[in-house]
Amino acid sequence: MSKPKSILNREQLNITIHRLCHQLMENHSDFSNTVLIGLQPRGVMLAARLQQCLDEIHPEFNVELGSLDITFYRDDFRRRKNPLVPSSTQLNVSLEDKKVVLIDDVLYTGRTVRAALDAMLDFGRPSSVELLVLIDRRLSRHVPIQPDYVGHTVDVVAEERVTVEWGDNERVILKA
Amino acid sequence: MKTLSVDHLLGIKNLHKEDIELIFQTADNFKEVINRPIKKVPSLRDITIANLFFENSTRTRLSFELAEKRLSADTINFSAASSSVKKGETLIDTVNNILAMKVDMVVMRHPNPGAAEFLSKNIDARIVNAGDGAHEHPTQALLDAYSIKERLGDVVGKKIVIVGDILHSRVALSNIFCLQKIGAEVKVCGPNTLMPKYIDALGVAYEPDLRKALEWCDVANMLRIQLERQDINFFPSLREYSMMYGVDKKLLDSLDKKITIMHPGPINRGVEITSDVADSKQAIILDQVENGVAIRMAVLYLLAGKIKK
Structure with missing residues (x-):
């Protein structure tokens, strides 16, 4: 296996997250009617990071955050070798008439987001739904889904894997 | 990614500790689902489950039926009291007739110990034992x-x-x-x-x-x-x-x-x-009783995950 290639280093990732926060603020003013929803498992960390960053910029905002697990809504159940083990869903608010931002780290085929739209509707009918992703793997969609906010766009082949790492060594890398 | 070590749930005796932990972990998620305003997920929408009760039951049958419906499976119900079993049909014949209607899973309660295991060896469907005589539940x-x-x-x-x-x-x-x-x-x-x-x-x-x-x-x-x-x-x-x-x-x-x-x-x-x-x-x-629905959803979900169509 060749050495992982860097897409965004720690500093670049930090700048991108700040830009995404400001783009969200353009459309959601004080976030009073907005819910950020991280998709389990990996979108949750990005969502938490965005909420933290918004809190630093505007401590008076009270940004609502939830996590949504879409395992039971997937369209590839029983097509995989093993069933996926679900993660937890934590949504303590009704989404009725809310402005929802679905958040995931990497947008690839779009099937996860399709399932998330289904799963989300079980918690109410939002007035609008937007999609925010850190990495958009362009030209690899299986369904007609496009993001509203994009951190970084990449063109990579199917065999390559884009991984977002969190924690002390935050970065985005490409593995062959 | 984990999976059960068994293809049927016939008894606890042939489960491993890891299987039980996986079922509990999955049940945690279903417990959250059944406490939502909309208590239903689409996971098993292409699965048909037959509930065969050759012995009386209220709560187990209702619990299984509810678990199946919460998973969006199609269900058919059968109780021995109102069936052709009374006319002398054998267990395998009864079940094969039901399977001919394209059923993927069978939940069975039977008065004879070992009935579920017998069925699992003779028919092509996932079996969940809902009680076999004085053997296992x-x-x-x-x-x-x-x-x-x-x-x-x-x-x-x-x-x-x-x-x-x-x-x-x-x-x-x-x-x-x-x-x-x-x-x-x-x-x-x-x-x-x-x-x-x-x-x-x-x-x-x-x-x-x-x-x-x-x-x-x-x-x-x-x-x-x-x-x-x-x-x-x-x-x-x-x-x-x-x-x-x-x-x-x-x-x-x-x-x-x-x-x-x-x-x-x-x-x-x-x-x-x-x-x-x-x-x-x-x-x-x-x-x-509440946990019964979540546990049965977890068992059905994990077993259905092993059905390849």
């Missing part, structure tokens, strides 16, 4: 252990006493297997005549004295006296049974700790436990 044991875990935080090292008719009880046998596999200590208590021979071979001690058993345990699982399975008298009268082995509030309050009371239902109020015990905060009988 795996989903009941799973939901009991899950409820203990929920109430006490953990099962490891906990002391559980099963009280009553151990001899005729599939719940007792499955409970013993399940609790021991996940690290609990089990004793049985009840009239000598209702204890199976060689129970000590399972690593289970027999305590004839109810008071001593309750003083020892963290949880008491009070089994129902199954009058329908007793063709000879195992004890002189129900009144004497309840005097010797029934739990009332006075007895419970006289213990130096608060133990948890369980009952698989249906309760014979005033026989195994009195009404004030059944309705007290120490009883988790209704939690068991």
Whole structure:
């Protein structure tokens, strides 16, 4: 296996997250009617990071955050070798008439987001739904889904894997 | 990514500790689902499940049916009382006829021990044993252990006493297997005549004295006296049974700790436990029923994941 290639280093990732926060603020003013929803498992960390960053910029905002697990809504159940083990869903608010931002780290085929739209509707009918992703793997969609906010766009082949790492060594890398 | 080590749920005996943990972990998620405003997920929408009940049941059948509906599966129901079994059809013929209607999974309760295993070897569908005679009732044991875990935080090292008719009880046998596999200590208590021979071979001690058993345990699982399975008298009268082995509030309050009371239902109020015990905060009988749906959803979901179409 060749050495992982860097897409965004720690500093670049930090700048991108700040830009995404400001783009969200353009459309959601004080976030009073907005819910950020991280998709389990990996979108949750990005969502938490965005909420933290918004809190630093505007401590008076009270940004609502939830996590949504879409395992039971997937369209590839029983097509995989093993069933996926679900993660937890934590949504303590009704989404009725809310402005929802679905958040995931990497947008690839779009099937996860399709399932998330289904799963989300079980918690109410939002007035609008937007999609925010850190990495958009362009030209690899299986369904007609496009993001509203994009951190970084990449063109990579199917065999390559884009991984977002969190924690002390935050970065985005490409593995062959 | 994990999966069950078995293709059918025939009994707890052939499950591994990891299987039980996986079922509990999945049930946690389904418990969250069944407490939502919309209590339904689409996972099994292309699966058809037949519920075959060759023996009477209310709560197990309703619980399975609800679990199937919450997973969006299609279901058909069959009870022996109103069927061609009465006309002399064999079990395999009955089931094969049902499978010809393109059924993917079978949930079966049958009066004969081993009926579920027999079926799993002879037909092409996933089988879930919902009770086979006095042999096993795996989903009941799973939901009991899950409820203990929920109430006490953990099962490891906990002391559980099963009280009553151990001899005729599939719940007792499955409970013993399940609790021991996940690290609990089990004793049985009840009239000598209702204890199976060689129970000590399972690593289970027999305590004839109810008071001593309750003083020892963290949880008491009070089994129902199954009058329908007793063709000879195992004890002189129900009144004497309840005097010797029934739990009332006075007895419970006289213990130096608060133990948890369980009952698989249906309760014979005033026989195994009195009404004030059944309705007290120490009883988790209704939690068991709620957890039953989540556990059965987890089992059906994990087994359905192994069906390739």
